[in-house]
Amino acid sequence: MSECNTRRPVSLLDVAKAAGVSRATASLVLRQSPLVADKTRLRVVEAMQSLGYIYNRGAANLRRNRTGTIGLVLNNIGSPFYSALMAGVDEVNEDGSVVTLVANSVDSPDRQIRQIRRLREHNVDGIILxxxxxxxxxxxxxxxxxxxxCVQALRHVELxxxxxxxxxxxxxIEKAVRHLVGSGHRRIVFVGAMALHSAARERNEGFRHATGLHGLEGGLVVAGGPDNVYDVAAFDRLLKTRNSPDAAVCYNDVIALNVMNRLRSLGRQPGRDFAVIGMDNLPQAAGAFPALTTIDTRPHEVGRKAAALLQKRIAQPGLANGEHIIVPPSLIVRQSCGETSAAA
Structure with a gap:
């Protein structure tokens, strides 16, 4: 039998001896205790690495009655928007030595239930949904x-x-309308309106409130739907009316980029003849031509806060839940509104 098959695993006591500390001190380093001096912590970590010590997290989790994993259930894991959310969740989980298991519902309630059940079968400690x-x-x-x-993120179901x-x-949305009004626009259309979930309804409400606040015509709305589609024919008809719109606030950046392409195909230059604002601040927005003005909804920060809140619920299960954390957006002004870049 080869040596690699007979050699016993490196123990925490081995690490402690190599670092010149007690086993209790080495254990405190593993638990990231603030009671250990930085120099001592460094010696222990270096000893772990040199000896090839592997922490038996499974045994530790059994002692704590936790697995150190959480589920993240999204509806479109291929979207760069949700990638930003995942990055925020992962940052907080990494700091807490928590592993994220990602599942994709593809906006199907039935598949969502199946994915949550599977995550539960893997004994996740909680989920972000x-x-x-x-x-x-x-x-x-x-x-x-x-x-x-469970912590709901980005969308919420009241019940x-x-x-x-x-x-x-x-x-x-209100910031976007206010900016356009301040730039002299009075015929503003909302492109991509829908009422399929809370995030969509809140956008609709924001547009209605903002147009009423500024005394604008509130009926300039073009319907949208899942998969970033909007009613192109209705948009074209609006552009042919006597008092056609001269600006659009769009449901998201993908629709806004499509609207800019449509405008160019009809002989109108975005940023010069027609102002366009999107939402989400996707990477494609800054690289568009002209660069797209957008509402930054900060999904990375939403992910961080959702992960931190879930970790709090897992650590203190007796606490009453029902906390709502709302991340404020910012308006990133770029050339699609005919202006130089700025943040508001």
Whole structure:
């Protein structure tokens, strides 16, 4: 039998001896205790690395009755918007030595339930959930049955109750309309309106409130739907009316970029003949021509705050939930409004 098959695993006591500390001190380093001096911590870490010590996290988790994993259930894991959310979650989880298991509901309530059940089978300690379109009391019943700590993110289903972290979509739309009015625009259309989930409804409410506040015509709305589509024919008809719009606030950046392409195909130059504002501040927005003005909904920060809130619920299960954390947006002004770059 080869040496690699007979050699015993490196123990924490081996690490302690190599670092010249007690086993208790080495254990404190593993638990990231602030009671250990930096120089001592460094010696222990270096000893772990040189000896090839592997922490038996499974055994430690059994002692704590936790697995050190959480589930993240999204509806479109291929979107750069959700990638930013995932990065924020991962940052906080990395600091807490927590592993994230990602699942994709593809906006299907049935698949969402199946994914949550599978995550529970893997004994995740809790989940962050962006509810699928059409989520109803079935989801609420299932989460209650599984007794799983849950933080809703970006979208929320009222009947679920509990914790929620999201962007202030309404105030973001209001900022966009206020900026356009300040630049002299009075015929502003909202492109991509829908009422499929809370994030969409809040955008609609923001536009209605802002147009009323500034005395604008509130009926300039072009419907949208899932998969970043909007009613192109209705948009074209609006452009042919006597008092056609001269600016658009769009449901998101993808629709805004498509609107700019449509305007160019009709002989209108975005930023010069027609102002366009998107939402989400995707990487494509800054690289567009002209660069797209957008409402930054800060999904990375939403992810960080959602992960921190879930970790708090897992660590202190007796605390009453129902906390709502709303991340304020900012308006990133670029050339699609005919102006130089700025943030508001």
């Amino acid at each position: 962006c509810p699928a379109i059409g989520s109803d009391e079935t989801l609420a019943v299932e989460l209650a049955r599984l007794d799983l700590p 679920l109750g509990g914790d929620y972290v999201g962007a202030d979509y309404r105030s973001g």
